[in-house]
Amino acid sequence: MALYGLGxxxxxxxxxxxxxxLWITLPSVAFSSxxxxxDVPLLACWAVAVLALRQxxxxxxxxxxxxxxxxxxxxxxxxxxxxxxxxxYALAGLxxxxxxxxxxRWILRDRRGLLIAAxxxxxxxxxxxxxxxxxxxxxxxxxxxxNLRGELFNLDHAVxxxxxxxxxxxxxxxLVLAWRAVAWxxxxxxxxxxxxxxxxxxxxxxxxxxxxxSRANANWAVTAYPTAAVLVALWLTEPGxxxxxxxxxxxxxxxxxxxxxxxxxxxxxxxPPLVSKGLGRLAGxxxxxxxxxxxxxxxxxxxxLMSDRMTMAALLYYLRDRIAxxxxxxxxxxxxxxxxxxxxxxENHYELADAYDGSxxxxxxxxxxxPDPLPxxxxxxxxxxxxxxxxxxxxxxxxxxxxxxxxxRGH
Numbered sequence: 001m002a003l004y005g006l007g008x009x010x011x012x013x014x015x016x017x018x019x020x021x022l023w024i025t026l027p028s029v030a031f032s033s034x035x036x037x038x039d040v041p042l043l044a045c046w047a048v049a050v051l052a053l054r055q056x057x058x059x060x061x062x063x064x065x066x067x068x069x070x071x072x073x074x075x076x077x078x079x080x081x082x083x084x085x086x087x088x089y090a091l092a093g094l095x096x097x098x099x100x101x102x103x104x105r106w107i108l109r110d111r112r113g114l115l116i117a118a119x120x121x122x123x124x125x126x127x128x129x130x131x132x133x134x135x136x137x138x139x140x141x142x143x144x145x146x147n148l149r150g151e152l153f154n155l156d157h158a159v160x161x162x163x164x165x166x167x168x169x170x171x172x173x174x175l176v177l178a179w180r181a182v183a184w185x186x187x188x189x190x191x192x193x194x195x196x197x198x199x200x201x202x203x204x205x206x207x208x209x210x211x212x213x214s215r216a217n218a219n220w221a222v223t224a225y226p227t228a229a230v231l232v233a234l235w236l237t238e239p240g241x242x243x244x245x246x247x248x249x250x251x252x253x254x255x256x257x258x259x260x261x262x263x264x265x266x267x268x269x270x271x272p273p274l275v276s277k278g279l280g281r282l283a284g285x286x287x288x289x290x291x292x293x294x295x296x297x298x299x300x301x302x303x304x305l306m307s308d309r310m311t312m313a314a315l316l317y318y319l320r321d322r323i324a325x326x327x328x329x330x331x332x333x334x335x336x337x338x339x340x341x342x343x344x345x346x347e348n349h350y351e352l353a354d355a356y357d358g359s360x361x362x363x364x365x366x367x368x369x370x371p372d373p374l375p376x377x378x379x380x381x382x383x384x385x386x387x388x389x390x391x392x393x394x395x396x397x398x399x400x401x402x403x404x405x406x407x408x409r410g411h
Contacts, residue, residue, distance in 0.1 A: 078123025381407025
């Protein structure tokens with residue numbers, strides 16, 4: 001609905017309708033609708049924020065509606081930042097637009113601009129205060145995701161990321177986005193297109209650089225595509241544009257979405273190879289948990305120590321009747337579960353809330369996916385190997401080792 005409103009604001013209701021249809025038929029939106037992800041509230045806030053900003057900029061003369069739209073922009077930006085810090089790309093997009101559109105710079109001197117900033121900061125303030133009191137833990141988590149400590153400058157990663165973006169947004173819409181970006185550089189884009197590109201290009205370019213430096217997930221640039229969908233809708237609804245372009249843009253997406261729906265409904269009776277490969281990273285944990293369960297049953301009073309967040313998250317789910325995050329409540333018979341913080345600097349939720357420091361119990365059962373857990377083992381006086389487990393699922397083998405550790409010596 002927000003993208004419909006943005007398309008209608010920039011041209012007419014027909015453009016808004018095609019923007020909404022293009023968005024809701026994207027295969028990536030179909031996939032995103034299946035999972036609990038911070039991208040969903042992020043994208044909702046992003047679309048509302050860009051619509052509200054455009055409405056505010058179009059109401060320079062003021063009025064009650066102008067103040068309402070400014071307030072909506074501030075609230076949307078603030079809530080979007082709480083959903084995911086990628087909302088900050090919207091601020092970069094606004095800055096880029098104002099740098100290239102002198103007619104809209106009045107907002108920098110107007111009280112409505114101050115209202116937008118004040119509301120966004122007020123909503124974000126509790127998050128900033130929490131970070132200040134917790135060693136800026138989420139900043140450390142962002143650095144962990146960026147992975148700039150490894151091998152740098154990977155052209156193949158950047159090329160792969162760009163190819164993934166064509167899959168996220170669809171090949172034809174992605175080509176239209178690239179073409180209109182070139183037109184903008186050459187000074188041939190309309191004011192509406194320049195406004196949309198100012199918000200679409202910063203996340204796409206920034207994450208492409210990140211992919212070149214290290215690595216990037218396909219969804220990290222997803223904020224590029226709400227405004228890009230409206231951009232493509234502008235192109236599709238230009239006077240004289242053949243109807244076939246609209247059908248060839250939306251039709252394949254709708255067909256892919258229906259195929260995806262069929263695969264999900266028929267899973268696991270039908271397992272296409274590409275889908276199986278994509279699920280390989282997530283699969284196998286339930287089988288692994290079944291192998292671990294009898295080992296836990298033999299050590300009912302021993303706390304559990306994990307070495308990475310993926311293992312801890314998966315096993316807390318599949319063994320939720322046997323282990324609890326941190327210390328269980330009184331009367332809860334489950335085993336306590338703690339996280340090994342290798343550098344005493346929390347980089348994820350478990351390292352922050354459930355870091356092991358020796359006071360939680362000794363001995364402990366270490367469950368680790370580290371190929372060589374010596375850096376952990378040497379912090380204890382004795383280390384006895386209990387089991388080496390492996391599960392192969394969809395061509396991917398997952399390995400865990402389990403150790404009984406006693407005599408914690410400290411980090």
